Amino acid sequence: MKQEKILIVGAGGQIGVELTLALRKVYGTDNVIATDIKEAHPLLKDSGPYAILNAMDAAATHALVKKEGITQIYLLAALLSATGEKNPHKAWEINMQSLISTLDLGVQEKLTKIYWPSSIAVFGPTTPTSNTPQQTVVEPRTVYGISKYAGELWCQYYNQRWGLDVRSLRYPGLISWKSEPGGGTTDYAVEIYHEALKHKKYTSFLSENTYLPMMYMDDAIRGTIELMEAPAEQMKTRMAYNLSAMSFSPKEIAAAIQKHIPDFTIDYAPDFRQAIADGWPKSIDDSAARADWGWKNEFDLDSMSADMLKHLKEKMLQTV
Numbered sequence: 001m002k003q004e005k006i007l008i009v010g011a012g013g014q015i016g017v018e019l020t021l022a023l024r025k026v027y028g029t030d031n032v033i034a035t036d037i038k039e040a041h042p043l044l045k046d047s048g049p050y051a052i053l054n055a056m057d058a059a060a061t062h063a064l065v066k067k068e069g070i071t072q073i074y075l076l077a078a079l080l081s082a083t084g085e086k087n088p089h090k091a092w093e094i095n096m097q098s099l100i101s102t103l104d105l106g107v108q109e110k111l112t113k114i115y116w117p118s119s120i121a122v123f124g125p126t127t128p129t130s131n132t133p134q135q136t137v138v139e140p141r142t143v144y145g146i147s148k149y150a151g152e153l154w155c156q157y158y159n160q161r162w163g164l165d166v167r168s169l170r171y172p173g174l175i176s177w178k179s180e181p182g183g184g185t186t187d188y189a190v191e192i193y194h195e196a197l198k199h200k201k202y203t204s205f206l207s208e209n210t211y212l213p214m215m216y217m218d219d220a221i222r223g224t225i226e227l228m229e230a231p232a233e234q235m236k237t238r239m240a241y242n243l244s245a246m247s248f249s250p251k252e253i254a255a256a257i258q259k260h261i262p263d264f265t266i267d268y269a270p271d272f273r274q275a276i277a278d279g280w281p282k283s284i285d286d287s288a289a290r291a292d293w294g295w296k297n298e299f300d301l302d303s304m305s306a307d308m309l310k311h312l313k314e315k316m317l318q319t320v
Contacts, residue, residue: 010077
């Protein structure tokens, strides 16, 4: 079997850092080239090959693919939901142009696989909000969601027209202790753990009963690799698979934290991100992913909270 050589574009983001480290364990350090537009994230420094690369520079990306003998690309570069609303034209340009260039490169260089993440942001206020199905009404109201849904259609098109093996997941909100949030509407669920340990209080930018689908990063990384390693014939959709683990509100995550930090308090000051969250599902039906390639989450709210607080506490002690 040919050795896979993987290029990760946007490795410095919330998903990219941990996915890079996980892929290096699977495929070998030298077989996973991490890139981003800026210097390497601290967790990636000295961990393996790294190059500065602008996802919008198609020629430079192509040159790197040729030079390194790349067989797979994980395109993670994007402007996320809250950040994208501040500059919608830039968000559309970055999110779409980088994808089209990568898909073209995949066809031209006959890459074995491409991974491109989608999001629950593809759904909108007309979508059924409870147990949102794999196939349903999709009318996103943010530029991030619009770009992700358009991207899903492009991925499907390239697969149907050129046989390109493109795979994708609709991530829910992702929670991690290793890397910082990247400007998303679900970021409160990361910030709250930091603030609980530092100040024992948190002001949520979402209202107390705003339910959103969430997932611990460990599950998301494992799910991504399992998707990419599954046989092609098991891929029943060439858009993006719904992926889910749990669903909770700011009030419920606060209660989970209070089991470990009893004097932690929370208050609420909803901002512009509340309107974004109100247009998203409260829970996701990921039965297609479970049936087609065996997806199964390992963490729930309580086990995630315990793990988050344990690791963040250790991390804070190391920086003192």
